[in-house]
Amino acid sequence: MSEIFTGSFTQQETLPEEAIEAAMAVLRHGRLHRYNLAEGEAGETALLEQEFAAQVGAKYCLAVASGGYAMATALRAVGVVPGDKVLTNAFTLAPVPGSIAAVGAQPVFVGVTEGLTIDLGDLATKADQAKVLMLSHMRGHLCDMDRLMQICDAAGITVIEDCAHTMGATWNGVPSGRQGAIGCYSCQTYKHVNSGEGGLFVTDDEEIAARAIILSGSYMLYERHLASPDPEVFERVKYVTPNISGRMDNLRAAILRPQLRDLDQQVARWNERYQRIEEGLRDTPGLTIVERSEAESYVGSSIQFLLLDWSAEAVAEVITRCGKRGVELKWFGGAEPAGFTSRYDSWRYAKAQSLPKSDRILAGIVDMRVPLTFSLEDCDLIARIIRSEVAAVFQAN
Numbered sequence: 001m002s003e004i005f006t007g008s009f010t011q012q013e014t015l016p017e018e019a020i021e022a023a024m025a026v027l028r029h030g031r032l033h034r035y036n037l038a039e040g041e042a043g044e045t046a047l048l049e050q051e052f053a054a055q056v057g058a059k060y061c062l063a064v065a066s067g068g069y070a071m072a073t074a075l076r077a078v079g080v081v082p083g084d085k086v087l088t089n090a091f092t093l094a095p096v097p098g099s100i101a102a103v104g105a106q107p108v109f110v111g112v113t114e115g116l117t118i119d120l121g122d123l124a125t126k127a128d129q130a131k132v133l134m135l136s137h138m139r140g141h142l143c144d145m146d147r148l149m150q151i152c153d154a155a156g157i158t159v160i161e162d163c164a165h166t167m168g169a170t171w172n173g174v175p176s177g178r179q180g181a182i183g184c185y186s187c188q189t190y191k192h193v194n195s196g197e198g199g200l201f202v203t204d205d206e207e208i209a210a211r212a213i214i215l216s217g218s219y220m221l222y223e224r225h226l227a228s229p230d231p232e233v234f235e236r237v238k239y240v241t242p243n244i245s246g247r248m249d250n251l252r253a254a255i256l257r258p259q260l261r262d263l264d265q266q267v268a269r270w271n272e273r274y275q276r277i278e279e280g281l282r283d284t285p286g287l288t289i290v291e292r293s294e295a296e297s298y299v300g301s302s303i304q305f306l307l308l309d310w311s312a313e314a315v316a317e318v319i320t321r322c323g324k325r326g327v328e329l330k331w332f333g334g335a336e337p338a339g340f341t342s343r344y345d346s347w348r349y350a351k352a353q354s355l356p357k358s359d360r361i362l363a364g365i366v367d368m369r370v371p372l373t374f375s376l377e378d379c380d381l382i383a384r385i386i387r388s389e390v391a392a393v394f395q396a397n
């Protein structure tokens, strides 16, 4: 009898008791809108911003309705206008090119390496094509950020970091999201903190911060923010910055604050699980482990491996066989977008682009979520199942 896994890949942990109590307090007083404050009250949203800014060492922070909204706001705040080109990763998820399309700009895709990070050679080649890079730290893999910043600084490219999968990660000790001009994070259920929907935006640039706050829908109430620039900065931008509502509310902020306090502990738990699976998969014939850089401290909330140069049929067979044994794998090489997964050539609103080196890698990327509801024994079992199915299909081909 072969072993079967019966756990759920989409079940997150319940929220901490402290978060539930904080949410109840907001529900009881009813002031859910962030600017609806009692006399002398700061409000959960403003406090969340203040705390997250301190946590990542940023001057300014803005909480918004989603990660995707934070990214579109970032593009607007740095002055991207319709028709502009924006560099971005070919290996990422739909909200990333979507944020570029949201402002009427055109994504220019940069390739992916076998380490699943942006191809810095390709970036250097394309550096003259755009003034902004929307850098997606896809699935938590950080590229050589020092080298990336050198390339972008030399070319005058503004970097916006999509940290949907790197909240809590660092590069050489620097929190992810703090090397580019702006860092954007998602608080959606499948990311590292969970308020259902939500996003965070950090920057050290006062004008970018002031524009973002007004863009998010602050009306002229920006003085109620606690992680914001001085009022005189708003004076410079307030007449020319549109209000494109996408605020966070106090209920979500209340849920997030205790989770952010627990983040480091959660990261350690994710990594225990990630490392157990990685160990279990090591030295499987035909399977390539994605090695991580020494400079990177990551958050193992998902794991990827490569079935490089396998036929599409063989990869599909591994996915099917693992699925039958309860192990849900996703494949980035699939011709048709499915679930949360799609490929750069399925985004047909973007100009068609050809990245043959990346196509070879994308065709081999297999991806799996690692929710914290898995025990370490679950992780061992999952790795055994993948290992045996990969080996079986590999031998047969």
Ligand SMILES: *Cc1c(COP(=O)(O)O)cnc(C)c1O
Pocket (backbone or CB within 6 Å): 066, 067, 068, 069, 092, 093, 095, 096, 136, 138, 139, 162, 164, 165, 185, 186, 187, 188, 197, 198, 199
């Ligand atoms: C989830 C995600 C986002 C956007 O986050 P939302 O909060 O869902 O809008 C951006 N980039 C990547 C890579 C993501 O996975």
